[in-house]
Amino acid sequence: MRRKEQMENTGKRFSKRDAWLLAAAALVILVVFVIFRQFSGGSGSTVTVTVGGEVYGTYSLDEDQKIDIKINGTVTNVLVIRDHQADMTEADCPDQLCVRQKAISKDHETIVCLPNQVVAEVSNPNGENELDDVAN
Ligand SMILES: [Zn+2]
Known part of the structure; x- marks a missing residue:
């Protein structure tokens, strides 16, 4: 007891x-x-794709999606957004350097495909203050 x-x-x-x-x-x-x-830097980030210096489209990193980048009606590059990261998974360029580049997720990180003049760049509106501090 x-x-x-x-x-x-x-x-x-x-x-x-x-x-x-x-x-x-x-x-x-x-x-x-x-x-x-x-x-x-995952929240609110977007990735902007430019082709030949012109904006092709802006996509949210918060949303999983597959972007076919077409030049003259032909898909030249495929950018996949998954888990807040953008990754070039396919490209028809001879060097395939863009496909080998790491997935991007942080502000101002880029994936560049030189032969196709395709650039994917992350921008994060919340990260701008931090960047200004560095610039000053
Ligand atoms: Zn490439």
Whole structure:
């Protein structure tokens, strides 16, 4: 009987501590989430595709999509947006350098296809202040 009471008390103490741990963990997750959103540059970012210096289109990195870039009615490059990153997955250029370039997600990162004059550049309206600080 006494032993059972002891166990119940112990159980109570642990559950209270668990509640605190849970609250602390939730707080940590929340803080990490906010910091991540602040610095990841994923939120609100867009990728602008230009062909021969002219804007072909602007696409949100928040939305998974596949963009066929056509020049004179022929698809020359394929840009895929997935997990807030833009990646050139296909191209008909001989060097294939653009396909080999890493996926882009941060402000002012670019993928360039020189033979086709295709440029994909990330812009993040939330990152402009940071950039101004660097420029000054
Ligand atoms: Zn290329």
